[in-house]
Amino acid sequence: MRVSHFTLISHGLFFSFSRKKCQMCTNLIMLVAALSMAFSKTAKSFEMILVGRFLYGIGAGMCLCHCGDQ
Numbered sequence: 001m002r003v004s005h006f007t008l009i010s011h012g013l014f015f016s017f018s019r020k021k022c023q024m025c026t027n028l029i030m031l032v033a034a035l036s037m038a039f040s041k042t043a044k045s046f047e048m049i050l051v052g053r054f055l056y057g058i059g060a061g062m063c064l065c066h067c068g069d070q
Contacts, residue, residue: 029055033059036048
């Protein structure tokens with residue numbers, strides 16, 4: 001999925017919850033993505049890089065929604 005799809009999904013979450021809760025969720029997703037990609041070399045797993053990139057795309061889409069509504 002493209003980042004724009006996650007922007008549309010997170011726009012609904014942004015209005016359902018507060019801005020701070022959505023931003024904390026985005027930060028958590030980005031942290032998990034970064035750790036997944038960082039530990040992929042230790043685990044010798046290419047799939048962990050793919051999961052990390054997928055999660056990073058979700059986090060980037062959610063971040064675009066937060067930045068556009070300021």
